[in-house]
Amino acid sequence: PDVLGDYVHHVPLNDLEALELTMREHGHEIGAMLIEPILGNAGSITASVEYLKGARALCDEHRVVLIFDEVKTGFRVARGGVQELMGVEADLCTFAKAMGNGYPISAFAGREEIMRLIRPGGVAQGGTSAAHPVPLAAAEKTLEILDETDALERIADYGTRMQEGMAQILSRKGIDHVFTGHPSMGGLFFLDEVPTNYRDWADSDYTLYNELALELNDMGILCEPDSREPWFISAAHDESCMTETLEKFETALAIVLDRQATKA
Numbered sequence: 535p536d537v538l539g540d541y542v543h544h545v546p547l548n549d550l551e552a553l554e555l556t557m558r559e560h561g562h563e564i565g566a567m568l569i570e571p572i573l574g575n576a577g578s579i580t581a582s583v584e585y586l587k588g589a590r591a592l593c594d595e596h597r598v599v600l601i602f603d604e605v606k607t608g609f610r611v612a613r614g615g616v617q618e619l620m621g622v623e624a625d626l627c628t629f630a631k632a633m634g635n636g637y638p639i640s641a642f643a644g645r646e647e648i649m650r651l652i653r654p655g656g657v658a659q660g661g662t663s664a665a666h667p668v669p670l671a672a673a674e675k676t677l678e679i680l681d682e683t684d685a686l687e688r689i690a691d692y693g694t695r696m697q698e699g700m701a702q703i704l705s706r707k708g709i710d711h712v713f714t715g716h717p718s719m720g721g722l723f724f725l726d727e728v729p730t731n732y733r734d735w736a737d738s739d740y741t742l743y744n745e746l747a748l749e750l751n752d753m754g755i756l757c758e759p760d761s762r763e764p765w766f767i768s769a770a771h772d773e774s775c776m777t778e779t780l781e782k783f784e785t786a787l788a789i790v791l792d793r794q795a796t797k798a
């Protein structure tokens with residue numbers, strides 16, 4: 535509803551000046567700043583470390599609770615999520631997807647003095663399936679595997695090599711491209727510079743991406759057909775997946791470019 539807009543200030547990602555101005559004018563009435571440092575629903579466009587450090591300092595100065603949405607980055611980009619990756623700690627953070635490896639579970643965590651407010655007579659927290667033992671058991675096992683194996687290093691390495699392969703194919707066709715985010719959840723943009731906020735995605739031409747993704751889907755490469763979704767790598771992806779993905783990426787690109795040339 536429009537009325538919600540009265541309670542929220544939107545500031546573009548990576549614009550520290552705009553954030554500073556907002557905090558200076560409204561910091562006394564702002565309860566929390568919510569940010570997803572790698573935009574998992576906008577092509578993995580990423581906050582710079584400098585921006586996150588600036589946001590952390592402004593939140594401290596204005597006594598604003600800093601919340602990181604780590605639903606997509608948590609237990610994926612590093613064992614300690616985006617906070618470990620970027621070296622900036624939030625006051626509260628949310629987790630879900632990777633921690634349950636497909637099982638329905640989410641969690642939030644934070645500084646002790648905030649978490650201790652959640653108690654009978656304090657802040658209420660509950661839900662029909664909260665703390666359900668089946669997803670909890672799945673999450674416990676998943677976290678054990680992430681802790682004790684090199685799964686996260688492997689998906690990052692796989693993503694890096696896949697992007698290198700895709701970059702070679704795109705460069706051979708003379709197509710401008712950049713990758714965003716972390717290689718375990720990388721975004722692909724057909725731009726000549728790295729996008730830095732959501733507006734850059736909204737203003738970009740993603741027709742080539744959309745056509746390419748649909749072609750890949752038809753060939754059995756199940757990247758998201760929505761250009762806002764990064765390419766999430768799974769620890770189950772192996773070298774045969776890599777070869778198949780790159781071969782089909784090249785074929786699909788040729789088909790789409792031919793089709794576009796015929797239409798033009």
Ligand SMILES: Cc1ncc(COP(=O)(O)O)c(C=O)c1O
Nearest residue numbers: 570574575603604605606630640
């Ligand atoms: C980054 C991010 N945050 C939050 C959510 C919402 O999570 P939930 O469906 O548990 O409310 C999603 C859902 O996909 C998400 O991608």
